[in-house]
Amino acid sequence: MPTLSHDAFDLHSADQVPDSYSWPSSFLHDHPSPHRTPSTPSPSSTFQPSAASLVGAACRSFGVFYATATASPPTSSAMSKLRPGASSPSPSTGNSSPPVFPASSRAMAGLLSLPSSPNSCDDEMTDRAGLMKEMILAVDALQLNSYPPCPEPEKAMGMAPHTDSGLLTVLHQNGGTRGLQILRGENGSGPARWVAVPPLAGALVIHVGDLLQILSNGQFRSVRHRAVVNAAEHRISVAYIIGPPGHVKTN
Numbered sequence: 418m419p420t421l422s423h424d425a426f427d428l429h430s431a432d433q434v435p436d437s438y439s440w441p442s443s444f445l446h447d448h449p450s451p452h453r454t455p456s457t458p459s460p461s462s463t464f465q466p467s468a469a470s471l472v473g474a475a476c477r478s479f480g481v482f483y484a485t486a487t488a489s490p491p492t493s494s495a496m497s498k499l500r501p502g503a504s505s506p507s508p509s510t511g512n513s514s515p516p517v518f519p520a521s522s523r524a525m526a527g528l529l530s531l532p533s534s535p536n537s538c539d540d541e542m543t544d545r546a547g548l549m550k551e552m553i554l555a556v557d558a559l560q561l562n563s564y565p566p567c568p569e570p571e572k573a574m575g576m577a578p579h580t581d582s583g584l585l586t587v588l589h590q591n592g593g594t595r596g597l598q599i600l601r602g603e604n605g606s607g608p609a610r611w612v613a614v615p616p617l618a619g620a621l622v623i624h625v626g627d628l629l630q631i632l633s634n635g636q637f638r639s640v641r642h643r644a645v646v647n648a649a650e651h652r653i654s655v656a657y658i659i660g661p662p663g664h665v666k667t668n
């Protein structure tokens with residue numbers, strides 16, 4: 418039976434980050450200070466009839482959006498409390514946080530039907546939507562991520578920048594501690610910058626994965642993201658990864 422090494426680095430008692438764990442400062446710009454997210458999405462009285470198209474637009478612009486269990490998106494005043502500039506659930510190209518949508522079956526069905534355009538080949542799109550539904554029924558995995566407080570967060574990285582390889586990732590950020598950031602502007606839409614995706618009470622974060630980017634002919638973005646650490650709070654996130662079985666080949 419394998420035994421744990423007593424030489425392993427003890428994250429809980431360390432008072433500094435060893436050089437071997439340090440990241441170059443160029444990776445760590447824009448480091449947020451930890452703070453708890455005060456806002457709770459409050460239901461809006463107006464139903465968004467075009468939730469599916471808004472979700473599609475969010476997947477094209479951000480590659481990520483919030484899904485709430487409420488019947489409708491939060492009001493713009495709840496969004497504006499999230500962070501300055503995040504005043505609307507509509508996708509935008511600015512620095513704002515990803516938009517928030519109700520996780521209605523209509524919105525998710527819209528996402529899985531893929532965006533349509535006058536030039537798109539209906540048969541092919543229908544085939545692809547069918548394939549994705551098959552895949553979604555096929556495989557999923559749960560990944561637990563634990564980020565203990567770090568004595569020198571400006572030197573360390575919780576999870577390195579990456580894109581998710583599956584179709585969709587559904588992320589739960591435990592508690593109110595920030596850490597998740599997405600890279601905006603990577604596709605030339607502006608200067609590249611890391612934008613916080615803070616936990617929003619009652620909402621899950623949905624990421625487009627590499628496979629959905631491929632299956633949508635690049636219309637949906639598998640956005641690069643990372644998790645930063647902080648000195649004060651232990652952060653936990655749970656990623657529910659939806660993807661195809663190992664034998665599926667994508668081309």
Ligand SMILES: O=C(O)CCC(=O)C(=O)O
Pocket residue numbers: 560562576581586588590596597642643644653654656
């Ligand atoms: O902890 C986070 O917020 C990010 C987790 C993540 O990106 C992942 O599990 O793929």
Ligand SMILES: [Fe+2]
Pocket residue numbers: 579580581586642
């Ligand atoms: Fe990820």
